[in-house]
Amino acid sequence: MPDGPPRDGDRVIEQLREMILVREFETRVSELFENNELPGFVHLYIGQEAVGVGACSAIRDEDYITSTHRGHGHAIAKGLDIDRMMAELFGKASGYCGGKSGSMHIADIDRGMLGANGIVGAGPPLAAGAGQSIRRRGEDRVCLSFFGEGAMAEGQVHEAMNLAGVRDLPVVFVCENNGYGEMTPAEEQHNVEGFLARGDVYGMPSEDVDGMDVRDVYDATSRAVERARDGEGPSLLVCETYRYRGHYEGDPTTYRTDEEVERWQERDPIETLTADLVEAGELVEADVESMRADARERVDEAVAFARESDMPDPETAFDGVYAEEL
Ligand SMILES: Cc1ncc(C[n+]2csc(CCOP(=O)(O)OP(=O)(O)O)c2C)c(N)n1
DSSP, X not given: OOOSSOSSHHHHHHHHHHHHHHHHHHHHHHHHHHTTOSOSXXXXXXXXXXXXXXXXXXXXXXXXXXXXSSOHHHHHHTTXXXXXXXXXXXXOTTSTTTTSSGGGGOOBGGGTBOOOOSSTTOHHHHHHHHHHHHHHHTOSOOEEEEEEGGGGGSHHHHHHHHHHHHTTOSEXXXXXXXXXXXXXXXXXXXXXXXXXXXXXXXXXXXXXXXXTOHHHHHHHHHHXXXXXXXXXXXXXXXXXXXXXXXXXXXXXXTTSOHHHHHHHHTTOHHHHHHHHHHHTTSOOHHHHHHHHHHHHHHHHHHXXXXXXXXXXXXXXXXXXXXXXXX
């Protein structure tokens, strides 16, 4: 586990800036949802920012990711535009999916974001497919597949990991163990402790990662990505992390204690990185305050863009539902 000074100052400061943007975006989403401005369900990533940001900063623009129902952080880390994300959350025509997807299906194929997904465990098979296409086309790309530890119990995740292992596909499986699948603790959903052995059974290396430290996630992902690019096949990263909010906005969270939440918050990925950077003389507290102010301003702009955008034309209701030509 990395302690002390950062390994590469500029990159780490960018990672901090990005984690702050994710946090501010989602904090605003939580307020907007409470004000009944957003239709549908919202699952927030607050607390888990180091995983999405650390992993996505270890790949290139042309690489792919697959995401989950808790996908805002992955999308922002992959470089999606928060104006269009916010508009999608408002159900507006200017959103990434024309207002049809809401929070849980945001996708931008041009930026390699192959989709958030309301179906638990649906990302890994897409990632195996992306890996297969990379292989067939002889491209120098990789695919990161984010999924929760709850999805580890889904059959299709095992099928995807097996296929990726058998074919040495350039996929990195990034399991975010935040301790709960909906309201059920991980230990009640799985009959073995930890998830590292899941890599062994599919013949891929697995690594336990401190998901509260963006540097640890970046380093582990970089190693796995290098293997994948070298044709050595997939890896499994198990990132230990925590979601501060409920499973969904409005969840009364009666299944865990305030003390447990506070214990994890003591290791907050933004606060601990800030403290390390200040101690190392890389920045001062005022720099972080100004990053926060910039992020809030950027989120204000995104909300204004979303509010001013038009609702989708009812004529477009069936666009994208049926293939135009068989
Ligand atoms: C196939 C499927 N089964 C069940 C659900 C209902 N569901 C939504 S989220 C969730 C828990 C997912 O837990 P995990 O994969 O650990 O992700 P987390 O919510 O912790 O990020 C469940 C069971 C679903 N959406 N899809």
